Amino acid sequence: MAKFVVIGGSISGLLASISLSRQGHEVKIVDPTASNTDLDLEKRFSSRQKGMAQRHHSHAFLAKLRNILRSNFPDILDALLDAGAFEMPFMEFLPETILQKNSEPDDVDLVGIGARRTTFETVILGIAQKESGIDFIAGEILGLVASKNTCNPTKIRGVRTKNGDEILGDLVIDCSGRNSERNKWLENLELRGETIEESPCPIQYLTRFYKLPSSALFPEPDGRFAGDFGYIKVGIFPADNGFFSTTVGLNDRDKQLKGLKNPEAFDRAMLAFEHTGKWLRIKDVKPITNVEVMTKLKNRRRRPVTLNQDGSLVGLIALGDSLMHTNPLYGRGCTISSMQAQELPKIIDRSNDETQLIENWNAYVGKEIFPYYDMAVFQDAQDFMTGENGGTPPKGSLSYVIKEGVVPASYVDAGVYRAFIKAFNLIGGPFDLLSDPEVLATINKTISKRESNTWQLPDPFGPAHDELVKLIENSL
């Protein structure tokens, strides 16, 4: 048994702590909000916390995350469903335009979870509160405690809170999110900081939550949860207990659509897209929040100093957003946190000492986690190519293949639809979408038909850019 100090008690801190506690370890979670033990879903949904704006945005909980819960934390999955979240079997929601429906045995693994982010977090918190190996300590970490000897690597022995308390453990796990101050803490100890790589995400994220009247049901799903219209991305997120949200990914450079931040303009725009409009048109649906906006989003990863270099460390690792975070449009953050949470105890088990533990953790992160950073940066760069007002991306680019091949083929072909859903839900490797020869052949055929004008897309299910600009102007 070892003793761990976890900085941050949100999704990654909670999942990692539960995972460690169930392997017989002792965990102390330190978070400024730890004294708030109230598990009331609605109170948590309406409360705000500085630096945690993402809590009030739509969250997709991907099939890979649901599968990790099902096999490693089945009680969390059950508790989520009991709390009003629900499973979304994507292969049962095929678009009507797919006439030849087929099923495959592993379709049972293509199931996501519909829930508000606050519900997801609250349920995990409730489970963590019951774990005998987990203690919650209310406090803000301002620094790390290092061993006094000056040997290389330096041993991190614990953390220091704002009150000056020291909390010591065998390993400190930084789960303090995307704004982690780890480098500042290291520099205060005169240690070398980690290398930070980052790239801007080309979008702004706008979300509004709504609630159905208690008598109403969600509309019949038809596979169209999101649409990429080139100039804008629009998604609908069914959630727990009659809540749902719509989210818009707006090109950062598109000044003409800034008016969407206005709640009235936002609602009118959402009514104009077929897949969101049918939700907003349900009788007596009420907006519950304002239009929440997040800007200046980044892909960011932090590479620790390697163990044979000056300034290298043992006794400290990063997990969740504090290690790496990527464009929220891809909906991967919580899934990637859960992957790390389930892997950490296994890595601890097979490491003979703290040096090997760091080596094994870094090797795992390099192999299984960081490729998602490369993928996000690549996808964002492709997205830039589509330009401000949509249009066709350059021939030969991945964007072109997606827009002219994958998307149209997924409207009519169950195999391509399945491959697309798998890729989005991280079932398989990060670059697997185009690896199945049959799927690839269908995509290539679709591109050829589109290029020879013998294959038209089904009717667009949303307004063109200029129509939307007019609609917004008329609402302001």
Ligand SMILES: Cc1cc2nc3c(=O)[nH]c(=O)nc-3n(C[C@H](O)[C@H](O)[C@H](O)COP(=O)(O)OP(=O)(O)OC[C@H]3O[C@@H](n4cnc5c(N)ncnc54)[C@H](O)[C@@H]3O)c2cc1C
């Ligand atoms: C707009 C937006 C939309 C997103 N959509 C999705 C999605 O659809 N699907 C998905 O899976 N992911 C999504 N994400 C990503 C997801 O929200 C994150 O991956 C997830 O929140 C990471 O959790 P975390 O626990 O690592 O960090 P956080 O949730 O940021 O939590 C950090 C915790 O650390 C605590 N803390 C911070 N500093 C200190 C300190 N000094 N001392 C002690 N405690 C501290 C905070 O109080 C907090 O509890 C989205 C992100 C954004 C920004």
